[in-house]
Amino acid sequence: MSGADGVRGTRGVSGADGARGADGGAVAVRRVPRPRADALRNRERLVTAAREMFVEFGPLVPYDEIARRAGVGNATLYRNFPERADLVHEVVLSLTARVAGLAERGAESVRAGGADAFDAVRDFVHGAADERVGALCPMLEAGFDHDHPDLVAERGRLEESVEDLLGLARAAGRLRPDVGAGDLLVGVSQLTRPLPGTGCAAFAPFVHRHLQLFLDGLEAPARSVLPGSAVTLEDLRRDA
Template sequence: MSADPQVPLRADARRNRDQIIAAARTIFAEFGPEVPMEEIARAAGVGVGTLYRRFPDREALIRAVAVDNFSRVLEDAREAAEQEPTAWCALVRLLHQSVELHLSVQLAMLSKKAHEILKEDPVIARLREELLVELEAMVQGAQDEGTLRPDVAEGDVAMLFALLLRQLESRSPEIARMSTERSIAIMIDGLQARPGTPLPGRPLGRRDIN
């Protein structure tokens, strides 16, 4: 088991933990969650022993990175809702900012082991539910404003975003970033309220994607 995240850490221990999580986030996003722990320690600028004191196994590190990512996106969602003048603006801002969610989506999609870790963790489940509640409020608010098409729900937006963030083969990181940005722009354009192609079925809520 990893150290209890509720127990306060000394400044140097906290710094080491943050460095490890930041390095793992970057490496997992590029190479997947099966990268040797030694490489993560090297990228974080800490010794392997330090890494294993904070995260005794890969499962603990994957869980910590995912919790960190979902926490960041949840904070972004709440800030967007508070700071933006409309629910539509908040939704657009969240979709553009949510690069952090990219890694959590990738972890679940690219590794069966990581998927099981994320699926069963109660902290991640709570954060995911809180994020979907924030997204639901944005979607309903934007529909009340008349800016978001009325035949979608928060589950549709979440599923679209997850599909969009599937890692595709690309010639370069620049092309990958550009394709993601273009895809987000196309998705946002398709979510706007205006005459368009009728959608089959019914709007998907957050309970439909659990």
């Protein structure tokens, strides 16, 4: 065989892998270059820095401050996210994926027998709060593309994972039967969003205390009858 990759008839095809077409002739398959590891790390640092600064100062924080927090140059920031909307999109996508991952790991722990089902719900709620979900809500207002395919897919993953976790707690008799994923996520969102006129730093010490009060209301047996029916995420989208 000739050629370093052992495929006949690929010499002289620059930047391509050899393959055979339907007629037996050689065709070129273009290689898609993978991002370098350092480029991926820089992108992750930018998204992390932006998430932190959006929480602290709001979505209009200066771009150069985000680059400084991430430890990269402005050129790197603009190369990855030419428009502010690109960066906001990536922050929301990353946050949604991280929160979905928390729910998935909680459900896995319950199924493996390593966690009480309601304790897993409790851990999920406090973990989601640490992601400052509610503090990022202002970014989701006018002009944000809620229907971008990436976000729709990640939102579906979040909904499925939270419903799964709650289903396990409900089946174990540890979650009151009249609450849904929408109830849970609205509670987390509202209780992690600073009150008007207060900053995140001043508000943060009280978040987990108030979440614990909220969680006490979710645990079975129920201490009261809730008006209406369990709220799903579909209900929230329909009312948006």
